[in-house]
Amino acid sequence: MKSLRERDAEVIWHPFTQSGMGVTPLSVVAAEGSNLILEDGRKIIDGISSWWCNTHGHGHPELVKAAAKQFATLDHVMFAGFTHEPAVALAEALLKVLPQGFAKVFFSDNGSTACEVALKLAVQFWSNQGLSKRRRIIALDGGYHGDTFGAMAVGARGPFSAPFDSMLFEVERVSIDGGEAALAHMRSLCESEEIAAFIFEPLVQGAGGMRMYDAALLDSYMAIAREYGVLSIADEVMTGFGRTGALFASESLLLSPDIICLSKGLTAGSLPLAVTVCTQEIFERFISSDHSRTFFHGHTYTANPIACAVALVALNLTVAPECEAARKRIEHLHREAAEELSRIGYVENARVCGTILAFDLNRGDVPGYMSNIARQALQFFIERGLLIRPLGNVVYCMPPYCITEGELAMVYQAMKDFQLS
Numbered sequence: 277m278k279s280l281r282e283r284d285a286e287v288i289w290h291p292f293t294q295s296g297m298g299v300t301p302l303s304v305v306a307a308e309g310s311n312l313i314l315e316d317g318r319k320i321i322d323g324i325s326s327w328w329c330n331t332h333g334h335g336h337p338e339l340v341k342a343a344a345k346q347f348a349t350l351d352h353v354m355f356a357g358f359t360h361e362p363a364v365a366l367a368e369a370l371l372k373v374l375p376q377g378f379a380k381v382f383f384s385d386n387g388s389t390a391c392e393v394a395l396k397l398a399v400q401f402w403s404n405q406g407l408s409k410r411r412r413i414i415a416l417d418g419g420y421h422g423d424t425f426g427a428m429a430v431g432a433r434g435p436f437s438a439p440f441d442s443m444l445f446e447v448e449r450v451s452i453d454g455g456e457a458a459l460a461h462m463r464s465l466c467e468s469e470e471i472a473a474f475i476f477e478p479l480v481q482g483a484g485g486m487r488m489y490d491a492a493l494l495d496s497y498m499a500i501a502r503e504y505g506v507l508s509i510a511d512e513v514m515t516g517f518g519r520t521g522a523l524f525a526s527e528s529l530l531l532s533p534d535i536i537c538l539s540k541g542l543t544a545g546s547l548p549l550a551v552t553v554c555t556q557e558i559f560e561r562f563i564s565s566d567h568s569r570t571f572f573h574g575h576t577y578t579a580n581p582i583a584c585a586v587a588l589v590a591l592n593l594t595v596a597p598e599c600e601a602a603r604k605r606i607e608h609l610h611r612e613a614a615e616e617l618s619r620i621g622y623v624e625n626a627r628v629c630g631t632i633l634a635f636d637l638n639r640g641d642v643p644g645y646m647s648n649i650a651r652q653a654l655q656f657f658i659e660r661g662l663l664i665r666p667l668g669n670v671v672y673c674m675p676p677y678c679i680t681e682g683e684l685a686m687v688y689q690a691m692k693d694f695q696l697s
């Protein structure tokens with residue numbers, strides 16, 4: 277009989293994985309709390325929340341119950357011309373906890389589509405007012421917004437986007453390092469009256485290498501954008517739902533964004549769901565008896581009732597005081613670990629933002645994602661019973677909030693022990 281791996285190799289194409297590189301996937305048979313359970317019985321601590329989405333641990337009983345109940349009641353219905361309690365209740369609950377000024381929730385099913393929707397909304401916001409020249413986008417340099425074409429266009433260009441670069445629309449970039457010149461550049465772009473929106477990941481750029489930056493820079497950029505009517509789009513697909521400590525990273529900004537994108541932690545990392553939330557002002561520019569002003573966008577699984585029902589329960593868990601305390605505890609332990617890690621020779625720029633701990637492996641000769649360090653490290657951590665999957669030379673931990681102190685200690689110890697061969 278063939279093993280699962282052999283059958284997989286015959287029929288499956290994995291994301292971000294090149295065949296012929298000798299990478300074989302691990303077979304997972306179950307998951308529980310912060311642990312993944314492999315086919316051979318090994319337990320692996322999910323130190324990166326299965327790509328940054330799992331907030332309350334795997335198989336949380338309340339989420340399981342909500343999914344089962346909703347599945348038995350109403351599994352799915354198209355969302356054009358229909359509505360249902362889980363979607364409405366979730367939208368109401370989100371609007372209560374989001375920074376002020378948001379009014380309407382548009383559903384989709386992943387982070388990339390949440391950003392696509394945001395970009396299309398922003399461009400059509402202007403064209404519905406007869407200002408179709410206002411369609412350029414400013415992006416914070418080095419960002420990541422997903423792998424679909426529009427999301428790729430506003431993200432950082434590099435080896436991942438290279439085959440498509442000539443097909444991606446042009447985007448203006450503003451520096452993440454700030455400074456007078458950067459602000460002047462932002463102003464001159466906004467003055468052109470050709471800019472529809474400014475998109476950014478608040479506080480932490482995830483895929484860009486867990487790059488953490490000061491909210492004050494974003495405040496300055498957003499203030500300039502606001503002065504010229506340019507819409508601000510906060511991509512909180514990764515930072516939302518407590519990842520940076522506060523419920524949303526945007527809470528640390530002086531101005532509220534006009535559009536916010538959420539996914540990953542929305543269902544606590546259990547089901548695909550996303551929302552793009554906007555202000556009443558944006559929504560009103562789409563109200564018309566003229567069909568051409570309609571926002572013609574939708575996905576088959578828009579506002580899937582099961583995912584919405586789970587998301588509502590997940591949100592209640594996230595806003596609970598115990599969860600806030602758990603996030604504070606993780607941040608505290610991360611800070612202690614970062615200090616210890618800083619003393620190790622090959623560790624550079626150890627940093628913490630909320631529940632995210634990251635550092636760079638200082639090896640000047642092999643920078644970037646294509647380096648072998650990531651694979652060596654991944655292998656090392658797996659052998660130690662940990663899922664820690666570096667981004668190039670950036671090693672990080674972003675655990676489910678239910679992770680125990682003992683489990684975190686194992687992560688930190690392995691990070692210290694990891695030696696470059």
Ligand SMILES: *Cc1c(COP(=O)(O)O)cnc(C)c1O
Nearest residue numbers: 386387388420421422482513514
């Ligand atoms: C992961 C991510 C996305 C893309 O989400 P997918 O669900 O993978 O399409 C977009 N923006 C940010 C900031 C992300 O971290």
